[in-house]
Amino acid sequence: MSPLLQVTVLFGKLSLLAVGGVNATLPAVAREVVQQRHWMTAHQFSQLFAIAQAVPGPNMLVVALIGQREAGWEGGLIATAATVLPAGALVLLVSHVWQRFQGARWRQIIQRAMLPISGGLMLSAAFVLVRASDSWWLMAALTATSFFSCLRTKTHPLWLLGSGALVGYLFN
Amino acid sequence: MSLDVPPKLDNRALFIGFFKIGIMGFGGVLAIARRAMVEQWQWLTQAEFNDLFSLCQFMPGANITNFAFAFGARQGGWRGAACAVVGLLTAPIIIVLLMGALFARFATVPAVEHTVGGMAAAAAGLVAATAFKIAQPGLVTLRPACVTALAFALVIVLHVPLLGVLALMLPLSIALAWRA
Numbered sequence: 001m002s003p004l005l006q007v008t009v010l011f012g013k014l015s016l017l018a019v020g021g022v023n024a025t026l027p028a029v030a031r032e033v034v035q036q037r038h039w040m041t042a043h044q045f046s047q048l049f050a051i052a053q054a055v056p057g058p059n060m061l062v063v064a065l066i067g068q069r070e071a072g073w074e075g076g077l078i079a080t081a082a083t084v085l086p087a088g089a090l091v092l093l094v095s096h097v098w099q100r101f102q103g104a105r106w107r108q109i110i111q112r113a114m115l116p117i118s119g120g121l122m123l124s125a126a127f128v129l130v131r132a133s134d135s136w137w138l139m140a141a142l143t144a145t146s147f148f149s150c151l152r153t154k155t156h157p158l159w160l161l162g163s164g165a166l167v168g169y170l171f172n
Numbered sequence: 173m174s175l176d177v178p179p180k181l182d183n184r185a186l187f188i189g190f191f192k193i194g195i196m197g198f199g200g201v202l203a204i205a206r207r208a209m210v211e212q213w214q215w216l217t218q219a220e221f222n223d224l225f226s227l228c229q230f231m232p233g234a235n236i237t238n239f240a241f242a243f244g245a246r247q248g249g250w251r252g253a254a255c256a257v258v259g260l261l262t263a264p265i266i267i268v269l270l271m272g273a274l275f276a277r278f279a280t281v282p283a284v285e286h287t288v289g290g291m292a293a294a295a296a297g298l299v300a301a302t303a304f305k306i307a308q309p310g311l312v313t314l315r316p317a318c319v320t321a322l323a324f325a326l327v328i329v330l331h332v333p334l335l336g337v338l339a340l341m342l343p344l345s346i347a348l349a350w351r352a
Binding site: 015016021028031043044046049050052054056064065077080083089092094098102110112113114122123125126129135139140149161163164166167168169172 | 230238260273287289298302304305311319
């Protein structure tokens, strides 16, 4: 399979499984591109994720970086399209039904049922990223600092990413 | 002309509006989108925004691109949806791919490696915080907490593929929510 086709298939099949957002699929993406296909190391995976966080726009753009790394600029565009289009088409289909059943009990039950699953998937994504990026104690300290700052203060995420970059640059 | 019913947005307005949201949205686009669309431009009310957003959270995929699809389609059919999504993603995708190309070129320079490494550690903390915020309401009651823990264990400990995790957890969680 050509790299472009591989990128399309990888992200296309995960698009409809991205319950709780694209970040919830990160462990699955990491397993494929790091462990199975050896496109990059876990550390490089976490670095691409960081770059996607630091630019404006949706966080899901890490898929563009993965596609680009494997199949160039077209790979980046295709990876994004493969991630966004299937899910978007489904939303368009469901959108009308959703409005019609606004107060329906089954809608509330399904919504309530999805939440703890999303929570578990997001926690596993966080686990994968923490494991990949915290190579020594100072990196773990950076992770802990941004975790608590994000939960307890209103510090803008860019400040936390910037501080992380500065600390990484100064004390390697 | 009644002011209560906002006029339909044309495709140009959708493209430009979502373009602005995309370029302003550092570290999560949702907060920016809500402020711009509800408070500044008054494209929709807070309640409408919440309902549409709950759909986008519920459906698979990126919440904000789903939102652009659904909102764009309500305004101008599939053309409206296309304009909103392309508007949202054009600038960020160009910027991120430029950064990606730069990083690919200089990734082996130790200073760059260490800088991005530090950023990655901080980014991991941000994701952990977001995950914690999403998981927290469920963790205080027994049954949702078990669902969260089980989903986590299936992915991390047992390495079950995502499709398998969802095929197992969705029926289980729906059954538990049904009885609660």
